[in-house]
Amino acid sequence: MEKKILWILSFALILILWIKAGPFKSEIDDTSQDETAESSSLQEDSGEATSDEISYFKSHPIQSEVPDFAAITDIKERKKTFFNYLTPFVNEKNNLILKDRERLNALLNSNKKMSAKNKKWISTLRQNHKLKKQDAYSKDDIKALLNRLDIIPVSLVLAQAANESAWGTSRFATEGNNYFGQWCFRKGCGLVPESRSDDADHEVRKFHDARESVFAYIDNLNTNAAYKKLRKTRLELRQNNEAITGLALVHGLEHYSQRGQAYVEEIEGLINYNKLWRFNRNQAKAAP
Numbered sequence: 001m002e003k004k005i006l007w008i009l010s011f012a013l014i015l016i017l018w019i020k021a022g023p024f025k026s027e028i029d030d031t032s033q034d035e036t037a038e039s040s041s042l043q044e045d046s047g048e049a050t051s052d053e054i055s056y057f058k059s060h061p062i063q064s065e066v067p068d069f070a071a072i073t074d075i076k077e078r079k080k081t082f083f084n085y086l087t088p089f090v091n092e093k094n095n096l097i098l099k100d101r102e103r104l105n106a107l108l109n110s111n112k113k114m115s116a117k118n119k120k121w122i123s124t125l126r127q128n129h130k131l132k133k134q135d136a137y138s139k140d141d142i143k144a145l146l147n148r149l150d151i152i153p154v155s156l157v158l159a160q161a162a163n164e165s166a167w168g169t170s171r172f173a174t175e176g177n178n179y180f181g182q183w184c185f186r187k188g189c190g191l192v193p194e195s196r197s198d199d200a201d202h203e204v205r206k207f208h209d210a211r212e213s214v215f216a217y218i219d220n221l222n223t224n225a226a227y228k229k230l231r232k233t234r235l236e237l238r239q240n241n242e243a244i245t246g247l248a249l250v251h252g253l254e255h256y257s258q259r260g261q262a263y264v265e266e267i268e269g270l271i272n273y274n275k276l277w278r279f280n281r282n283q284a285k286a287a288p
């Protein structure tokens with residue numbers, strides 16, 4: 001009897017240890033020991049808009065109207081309209097990112113003691129990009145943030161938007177302003193996919209407008225653990241002073257879709273067939 005009780009207690013202890021240290025333990029982004037990776041789920045969204053983004057959206061209202069892409073029967077004209085509509089939003093987001101990078105690089109290269117104002121600003125940025133807040137920040141901490149806070153090339157954004165939204169004609173794009181198929185997991189946060197299985201609980205997130213969709217998509221690639229390979233490639237391009245292009249980063253999207261490598265090749269094909277790399281020439285660039 002005593003042996004049986006001892007066996008049960010031993011099994012319970014092993015089970016508790018397995019739960020604490022086993023498959024539920026978070027992965028760590030290998031680009032930095034400091035980076036706290038989020039659990040990833042394909043097109044899972046990176047959370048609601050930050051307070052800074054909400055304030056920005058309110059103070060910078062969109063002037064352009066959403067084109068009726070389905071009504072444009074000429075395919076060439078529809079594509080042109082699609083690219084012209086979304087490109088300014090991509091550049092807008094990338095320009096905001098570059099301004100933050102410029103300020104971070106200035107702090108990184110400064111020998112002065114960091115002010116309380118800058119510490120608070122960095123803490124907010126790190127929290128927004130799924131990194132730990134700390135009492136003090138070393139140069140490595142700032143570098144970890146810079147790795148996540150960087151541009152996504154226009155060519156890649158346009159290719160994925162075209163693919164995920166059927167050139168702006170999908171139900172999720174027309175009813176929810178969602179051009180990238182991003183998910184949310186709070187009931188009522190979006191549109192329920194018609195093909196969703198009975199045991200699934202995700203919805204396709206609704207946005208106020210296309211710009212919010214673009215901003216959330218870029219935030220997703222910059223924070224989600226599923227895309228650390230993309231960020232690593234981008235960092236190497238930065239370090240080698242090479243252009244950041246969609247064709248270079250596309251291979252970091254194998255976890256964006258259940259189709260894996262086939263999806264990557266499809267996005268790569270969209271970039272090449274539509275010559276989307278031409279939009280990179282006018283995309284936001286860091287100051288020399």
